[in-house]
Every structure is written in structure tokens, then in C-alpha cells.
Amino acid sequence: MTTTSRTLSCVLVANRGEIARRVFRTARAMGLRTVAVYSDADASAPFVREADVAVRLPGSTPAETYLRADLVVAAAERAGADCVHPGYGFLSENADFARAVEAAGLVFVGPDPGAIEAMGSKLAAKELMDRSGVPILPSVDATGLSGDALAEAADTVGFPLLVKASFGGGGRGMRAVHDPADLVEAVQGAAREAVSAFGDGTVFLERLLERPRHVEVQVFGDRHGTTVALFERECSIQRRHQKVVEEAPSPAVGPELRDRLQEAAVAAARAIDYVGAGTVEFLLDENGDFFFLEMNTRLQVEHPVTEAVTGLDLVRLQFDVAAGRRLPSEARSPTLRGSAIEVRLYAEDPARAWLPQSGRLADFAIAADAEFRTPSGPGIRLDSGVVAGDEVGVHYDPMLAKVIAWAPERSSAALALAGALSRARLHGLVTNRDLLVRVLRFPAFLAGETDTAFLDRHGLGTLAAPLVDEAGLRRHAVVAALAGAALRRSAAPVLAGLPSGWRNNPTGPQTTVFDVGTVHYRLDRTGLTADVDGEPVQLSLLATEVRPVGPGEAGRSCRLDVEADGLRSSYEVRVDGDRCYVDGPEGASTLVEQPRFPDPAAAVQPGSLTAAMPGAVTRVAVAENERVSAGQLVLVLEAMKMEHPVLAPGDGVVQALHVAVGQQVETGAVLAVVSDTETEGNHDAS
Structure with a gap:
């Protein structure tokens, strides 16, 4: 295999987010001109601004934009690119796309189409590896199988097993099955997800190793x-x-x-x-x-x-x-x-079945080395697709960034990475940051005792617990109340430096109500006295400084220096509307200040299942007036390329169904009402 070399001068990256920025970084260092393609949802994204040239792909969904090989190739030709880098995901493992790039006279920065095709089908790839002497696990094609044929295929593989999309990746189109009764739903769900994410519903069954x-x-x-x-x-x-x-x-x-x-x-x-x-x-x-x-x-x-x-x-x-x-x-x-460790920072809530999050990033700041020249010395590297002020939408994977640490040995890399994450300012959306920090500091991880069942074995109750405990959260609530008062007071025309609520004579306490509790505090000649829901919080306020916010950041910021039990520490508080984002030595928290006079119209009917994120309804599994039991599937929402089952919170009757298959819903939309005369309540669909 020989070839002559050629000079590349301009690359189009057929991707988005952090991988587009990553490829641009090396391309610029090599002297290449850079071209981005972008959807309407990504029009203001950092990777678009950083490219030398950007070409719009009309639409927002992947099927309309980043999965349109014809539009991507046309954009490369229009921008004068001589090569195309596919990144990962989208068209990166699509042999027809690689052929289309080459047919246009451009260089595909990747393998030959034949190699992509050989490995594109996981089933065909396993057969090839078996012939090449590489060990494989038992598997069988399950596409289109049902009834006895599907049961026979499963018996051939054996339980437990995995249902897998043949053309899938990234965890999509996969279901673990331990009970034969769950097989049909797992095959159908994996096929639906595979069609949505990859355009091909071919699925197969594979023997599941429990803890590899x-x-x-x-x-x-x-x-x-x-x-x-x-x-x-x-x-x-x-x-x-x-x-x-x-x-x-x-x-x-x-x-x-x-x-x-x-x-x-x-x-x-x-x-x-x-x-x-x-x-x-x-x-x-x-x-x-x-x-x-x-x-x-x-x-x-x-x-x-x-x-x-x-x-x-x-x-x-x-x-x-x-x-x-x-x-x-x-x-x-x-x-x-040495040793290097990378974590994927996602906009998702691990404690609520990894529910993806969408919305605006109020703050996004992770300290990293400007030059990450390992392995010459320890360092932190940040590969991100977002900056403060960006909107995280529902059309794409919820990964915000990758954070990487290198050190001469493994435990040092883990602890350095945990420290960088714990000190990061990440607000506006729930992320998996606290889980990542706990994993990196967990004794079993530091001992190298890792396998694919790690999270299940040690439990999200432990690993996904907030870094800020109950005592720390009460302290955050008092700090947030003081910061809010200081920010309001800073706009006063006279004596702006005087703490809000300060009294020369004894008087009643100030009150601020947050979603985590009610703060009562007094500032007078004797200092600060405070409690949260009657639980005393011992703090001395040393200094308060109202700080300017950075580009793209919303709200107002305040730094408070406090002392407790002889220990001095500092807190950064960002107040944006009713949200108070607090960063301190214990970790970070988000507090929501409650209105003094709640709007009665904001209440929903008892028993309502509401959408916890925007998405599309892909399945409705019940009918109105049907009796359901706790944990029974009511409907399925698809968001960020994953299916999210909505389950009945308790035994009851489906009083109303407000959605149909194919319908788009927004956060907070009432999907269904499941109630019983004995137990009623409101529930987020997660």
C-alpha cells in the first residue's frame, strides 16, 4: 500500500460542539483554513464563531442538518475546502458519506469507505473478527423477530443478554435484559431508538457479561x-x-x-x-x-x-x-x-434517572492550563463546546465538555481532576459534576476496582449525592440571603455600603424564603444571627463585595467572606432572577427564591405527570380510564437522542391523556393525569 502525499489547505468539519473546536485547534496550528457547518439551533455556538467560514444547514434536528451528507458535501465545495473531517457521531462512520466526499474530489480525513462498511454493522464485524481469530461473544440477529422466533434466538444467546443496535453507538439503541418477559419491549425500544439516532433499526442479541x-x-x-x-x-x-x-x-x-x-x-x-x-x-x-x-x-x-x-x-x-x-x-x-483521566461533563441529573437538561448556562468556568503540554508535567485540559450564556438545546447529546487531567501516577491524576471539577463554576443547569467528583475520590476507584457495574454496585444514592450536605446547604441559604440583600443595597443612592437589614436597635429578623427553607437573619451591633427553618447557623460576616459579571453572564455577582468556628472562607454568589447560585468550599448549590405571593394559576391538577424537559412523545402505553399500577409505563418521551420512560408514580386511574404520539412538548407541560381517591399528587415525568 503506497501513495503520494498531497498538501491540504482547508478543512470542513462535518460536526459540531467540542469536537469541531478540537479539530479546528489542530487545523489552525497546521496552517489550514477552517470551515464549519451549523444548524439553526447552533447559529450562535462557539464553534461557528471560531471557524474562518461557516455554512448554514437549514433546520435544527440532526436529520435535517448534520446527517444530510448532500448538504455537507455541497457546503465543502462552496467554501473551497479540500478535505472533510467527520469528527465523531453523525456521519463519521457512514461509508456512503465517505464515498460522497471522495466523489466530489475531496479528501476524507478518515478510513476508506470499505473499512467503514466492514465495521459499520456490528454483526458483520463480529463475524469477520471470528474468522480472524479474535475472541467474540455469542450473538444473533433479532431484526424483525417476534414470538417464538425471538424467544428461540434469545435462548441461543442465553440470559442475561444485551439488545444492541447493529449500526449504533454511544449507548443508544441498547437494552440489558435479565428477565425474558422484558425481551419484546427491549427489542422494540432499542429498534425505535436506533432508527431515530442512526436511521437503521437493525438490532441483535448478545451475551451480557455482568461485570466486565x-x-x-x-x-x-x-x-x-x-x-x-x-x-x-x-x-x-x-x-x-x-x-x-x-x-x-x-x-x-x-x-x-x-x-x-x-x-x-x-x-x-x-x-x-x-x-x-x-x-x-x-x-x-x-x-x-x-x-x-x-x-x-x-x-x-x-x-x-x-x-x-x-x-x-x-x-x-x-x-x-x-x-x-x-x-x-x-x-x-x-x-x-504517566496516567491520564477524562470525565464527560453532561447537562443531566444522575439522581433522576440521568434526566437530560436543557436551557441557559448561567455560568461555565473550569480552570485549565492554557498550554497542556503533557507529559512534561501535570495539567488540566478542557475540551468544551459551550461557554457561559449558551443555550443547551434538546436536539443533540447533552455533553457540555470533557475535562482531562494528567499526572505521573493515577491517583494524583484522579485527585487533581476532582479538585478542578469541584472548584468549577457551573450554573443554570443541573450537571453530573458532583457525581464525577465523588467517583474520582471514591476509594474503590482510586484502588482501580472499576468495571461496567461500578455505578450500580456502589449506588447513585452515594455517588450522586450532592457535595453540599444539609448543614452546608443551610449555610449556603444564609449566604445567599445576605448576598441578595447586599446586591439590592448596592443600588441605594445613599449609604450603599451599609448592609441591607442592618439595625442600630433590636428589631425583628429579615426573612428570605428559598426552595430549601426559610432564612431568618439579623445584622446589628452584635453581629449576625441566623437560622434556617429554626436551625441555627453560626456565621460571622467579615466582608461583602459586589462584583461585575463577565461577558455573556447574566444577573449580578457578590463575594462574601465569612468565619465560622475560627475558620474563614469565601463564597461567590450569582443572583439571576429568582435563582441564587452559590459556590463555596463545600461545593456548589442552586437556591430558588420563592415569591412572596404565589400565583394560583401556576398550580396544576393533582396527579399530573409533567414533562421535565422538552421532547417528542414516541409512545403512549395506556388509555384514558385505564387502571395502572405504580411503576407502570404511561408513555415515552424522546429528548437528546435518548428515550425516557414516564412511569405511573402510584396505583391509580388515568384520568386524562393530553398528548399523542409525535407531539412535541415543552418543560412543564401536563402529559397525563393519574390519580386515585386514596393518593394524589403532582409529579415530574422522569
């Missing part, structure tokens, strides 16, 4: 016959079969196992004459046996950890290989140094 490690090998090939492995990554900590924490190297892999994994990965890549960046994924059991899972024929989300431990820029290598150049010597003979 997810270990993958980064491979790279050039057009001069070189295929190399760049060590392994472990991505075992997952939710909904989607990775949350990734690291290199794996704490479970020693030199001998590493050699076997890399040999199998290189054999898999050579079996399809692979060119460019790819990842061969394996499941590793407790005996050290591994099984082929899939091959991703693209750059992985978690590629930064490999960059951190090797010192290689994988995107630069992609451009080099696409231009026909040989892999450099440092890639042909890579060196593994």
Missing part, C-alpha cells in the same frame, strides 16, 4: 503499510452503556495483557486494511480473557487521554495520514508516560 471491564486499544494505520497500537484505555464507568470516565492506561492491564490486547487490535485493523485513527473495543473479564466488542472507525471522544500519555496529537496524525504521509517515528514506537 471495558478496555479499548487505539490503533493507527497509514498508506505505507504501517499499523500500530497506541496502548489501551479503560472506559468501564458508564451510564446507560455510555462512557462517563475514561483513562489511560488501564489499572487492570499489565505488560503481558497489554501485548495480547494490542496484537488482537492490530490484527483486527489489518484485516480490513485500516487507514487512519480507529479504536478496537474489548470486554475484559476477571480472568483476563477479552472479547471483541466493536471497532469504531473514527476518532474517539476519549482520545485526549491517549494524547496525554503519549504526547501525540491524534488529530494531527489524522491529517498527516489523510495527506498520504507516513506515521512519524514517535507514533511507530510510542512511549507510555
